[in-house]
Amino acid sequence: MAASRPGSYCGEVKELRRDGYGVYVYPNSFFQYEGEWKQGRKHGHGKLLFKDGSYYEGEFVDGEIKGNGLRYWASTGNTYSGQFLFGELHGHGVIRYADGGKYEGEFSYGMREGHGLLTDKDGQIYQGSFHSNKKHGGGKMIFKNGDEFEGDWILDQRQGHGMLHCANGTVYEGQWRNDTFNGQGSIIHCSGVIYDGLWLNGYPVGQAKKIVIMGPEVTEIVQGSSHTFQVQLENEKGEVCESESGRLLEISAGIQAGQLSESLKTNSYEFIEQTGRQPIKSSFGFEYIPYPLMTVTSGSQKPQAALPAVGENQLALLELLIPPSALEPESGSKPLGGAGDALSNHYENESGCFRRVERGCAIFSSITLAPLPGDPRPAVQSDEPNEKGSKKASVKTIAEKITASQETVGDSRSEGEAEGWKGSRASHNHQKVTAAPPGEYVIMVHEVTSPPFLGQHLPPAFKLLRVMPKRGKTGHRHAHAHKRIYPRMLCTLSGD
Template identity: 45%
Template sequence: MAAVKHQQKNTRHYFGQVKNLVRDGFGVYVYPNGFFRYEGEWKMGKKHGHGKLMMKDGSFYEGEFANGEMEGNGLRYWARTGDSYSGQFSNGHGFFLDKEGNTYEGAFHENKKHGEGLMNYRNGDQYEGDWLLDQRQGHGVMRFVDGSIYEGQWRNNLFNGQGTLIHCSGVIYEGMWTNGRPSGGASKIVIEGGDVLEVFQGSPFTVEVHLQTDNGEKAAGENGRVLQICAGVRLLGRTPTPTSSSLFRLIEDMEEKPIPTPFGFEFISYPLMERAFESEDSRGPAPLAVAKSGFARADSPVPEGEWESGSGSDSMGLGGGTPSYLDGKTDGGEQSSDGGSTTIIQSFSETGYLAGQEEDFNPHPANQRVRAGRARFQNLMLAPPPPDYKPYMVMDEMEKQKAAKKPPGKGPSERLPLSQEKSSDSR
């Protein structure tokens, strides 16, 4: 019986070899839509063997085909994103490079990272371990660029289950994790003493706090966390009006920019000090600031130099390339909506909160270490305002605008002294 020979067939869409009137052998096929072009081997009318499928936008696949599909070893390039993948299609081992410079080498399933693999991130972080449908899940080791290491269980790209975190500072936490945080640890700082604490210039006062878990229970087992306290004048609504535009220009011109808080408002820092000796000037009884009780997040890093090694239930944030859900930038709890001065307590060194203040001789309050879930800041005092303190200048401007709007016949006796109005505004 004579063997069937390949024949050459040239049409508007196909140029190449045929067998029994179907594409078979090597040939070039231009799809009717004009977007795809295939050059390579055919078998029984289907792409089969080695070939290159090109797209009009510059994307392409070059490698092995089986029964018309990309199957086996090959290289895929996406022109729109700049990503590239080389390895097995559609299941197997491969290498993936995306446009950001992240690389992955490991197992794939249906074109997703699935199984064991090594991911090198552009920022220097490295993950080696299990994957499930493009997410870190199972057991894995993450080496952060700052030197911190986490080894343990993962779920949905977060620490979840039994795991050990060795922080670059030397702190070690070993235990259970839930959604990226140590299980059962404190997550809130609650200021005690009621909604408002009235304080006076020149008179010492005390602020006490305790730590709470997410479900509102006191975290009496918390020890070693370092807290810092600072104060500030809260800024009211920032939407300018024609009559208040000058005020907002003044605020924008401040060297010290407003500082955001987790409670939905901004403030300008006010100097707070710790009494080292009895103040000679204890005259003014007028209240100048209030400390609002409320919640602040406690899952933040401890200031540099204040770490204690050892394990515990403290949640911690990581610097450098560590994930954002550990950096303490989470929503706070309740806060009153009225304006005024606010005392804010954080469990990290908020150098930005005091940025821009001139050096003075007022001793700043010492950081306090948590014992049995509680901490106390004693002998606090409001320092004298720095020269040209901008919030007071804003208040002066507001006073001028109020006076200009008063109806005729209103005498100056109906105005409160400026210092008293400032005090009432600050509550």
């Protein structure tokens, strides 16, 4: 019969001592032991039960919990299986936490100490060194969001040197303090941005704060010529951020909506309205609408003009193709951006109007304003209803219909316009426009890095571009022709 009274023993005895198998209830009745005894002491295999439901089952040596065993804590639901010393978790073992976590590794007097593998309740995994139950020393951690860190730890915080591989592709290698970037470090952001320099509390010390277009506020060029724009990123002190590379910048042009002639509105402004593009605010106190740009090259590629990305997500550049006979550049030209497949390629095309910053600088070479045909384009039909019940053309449909309309654009011009352009080719019956009209245009450089570095884009930079009429016999003829087609625009912008 098992012992039940406090201080009672029921079992084998030898030489008046508990020896062999027996059950003992301690005087305070909180503990009860059943198992092997030797010379009056717990020795061998046994089970120590606690009144709250907790217990230890395993090896005993000379009355002490020592060796391999299993410990269960009723208050927490945790269990430990492994080595013990004087009743403490000591040596190698596995502890399973009630919340789903698990630790397998080394213990020292009841605490995680040495090398081990910890999986917490969120599924995060740490493998490395521990001290006083905390991650301490070298170790690797896989976070629940997929990020991976390998490096130095001090009391559960990343501190020292380490490398972080983020799930989105971003990689940081350098110094850490208080669990964040601190000291010298290099980051390759998933967007392509690279920063190599000093960090303070998770932020780069020399980070860019603004985009600056170099040169005077108003840049003058001759009608039909190109210009190279040099751009640099600057910090709060106005210093070039040479530690930064990779930001994706876009250059675009615009003109005040109120200064467009009816002909330009038909060819550009209406089209932009149909694609959903709204006027853009500039730093000069007025709004402008996009105007096509081109790059001038020495190749033979036919010129094309490009409108900035359309739609809220800015998925691509939608090209507005110019009929071959309407543009005859002296040295050939290349469009800014791409169309067609570019709708799904986002900003992969970095030629022309796109540049990635290198050591804080970017250069947009041989940029020129694209000429627009003077004749109105056929109206683009819509295929999707808008809020007012009318239809709004999709980007794809607009691109297809504009391309098709180029074959018949000459048939829709008025007799007055045709008379002013007798030099056009009879085979295409197109008006000949060789350069953008004189006047003032807005040049804007803005960041399109995706996703944004540090969660935000730099504010855009603006510059006024003043296009001066060509001089000489040829230039006067072109200026006269432009006045006939764009009288309101020239009167407002150039003052001729």
